[in-house]
Amino acid sequence: MDAHPAPPPDALTPAGAGRTALRMERVIAAPPVRVWAALTEPELIAGWFPARVTPAPTPGAALVFHFSAAEGPDTTGTVTELAEPRLLAFTWGEDELRFASAPAGDDTLLTLTHTFGDHYGAASFAAGWDRCLAALDALLTGRESVVMDPSGELHERYVRLLGLDGGTVTTGDGGPSIRYERQLVRPAETVWAALSGSATPLLGGPPPPGFTAPGERPGPITALRPPRLLAYERPPAGAVRWRLGTGTGHGARLVLTADLAPEESAPDVLAAWRNRIEALAAELPDR
Template identity: 50%
Template structure:
């Protein structure tokens, strides 16, 4: 579905997404598509204004987002025609490198950002944009085909973004998962509750449990954002649905347990549970 040349690496709290595309057009033509606001507006995810020089100001206006919320700013960091165009976009940095490749070009995008778990959202979004850019250069239609989730989930798998971690917490040994989902919190909550209305003190609905993790009494509930329950006298499971990137909610799931809690086993059980949830959301 997507090239294996797309990679995601994390170092010192920053993550770099690198995507390569071969384009059947010379660097000068690709440069124009990357830097001319009239062409950018046909494939880039926002409308752009740019002062095309190092230090030049940029603005990014998101379609359909009203007022100041839909406007972000950036600064050109590199503008070396027709080889390198790079700029900041809020706290992110985008670097576009163009090199001759036979009669065409090799385009390398490096997107550097802080939210590693948004990597699949960014990759699937850029995949669609770069496919549209290629179509624009070829003179074909430029209507964007929005990813309905399949591409996102393929990148989650490729970049191994569904893996949890073991951690020591004030409440004892635990595990933590952070997983971007492809549906909004309300849809995820409906899938997890299956028509039940959770309440404090009542058993947690089955959707919030995993094999070997019984649904004990709910200790906190705030639909459609938070549900926590006591699965063991010394252990809590907590589901939290936060604002995410791209498609939907960001799931943060934690489980704590008593001394000797088998975190390796918990990592396996919850990974399987979360991936089954993701597959159900994709099917829906």
């Protein structure tokens, strides 16, 4: 049985100016002074943080986050708050990270707040931080860190936990439509293959069943750019559009829209497309 109490649910909150704050709490099995060392000493930071950081954080210091060539270019940030041993905050590119610690018996309650602009990327960030914070705890307790792919099942659990699996209804010049945005865990080529199955989509032809919601009677394909775009007529409402962008870099970012006919129930259409997207998302980690 785990000696630590179960952490409270991780959560998203609006942060103003179109930004989102991800808040995560973990009990680390070490006193605050040791946790502080792991937050501020570069040789310890390298044991759990997603990048090597130089120099050691000091008030107002300019930081450099070093990555391998395969991971991407280095980025920079600035220390914005530092109060040993309870608070460290700094920018990381356009994002903000805040680590607040408090004694929890012989252990430390560590609260991470990550503020960013990509709301639908939150599950990727949460899955990554989940692994980082587990590695931090392992580092300070001398346990072997268990490496888990943050882009698979863990990512999908955070999609549900953080409420990122719902769609919206929007109204534009062409009338109402439903919209889903979802970070996926595999690249666009893999997602396209899952959607197409054994069929090869052709302009003017029918869309493969994977691109349609249950019970739909789709019209012909009107736009096609594999593996990024497929649109088809949706009589009598208008069109369905599948777009696969780059997202967080962990996989493709799906944006799906479907026009609504005046007589249609938006909740029913939302539910039908949610079922289709959930089935797709459940299939991808195994591919």
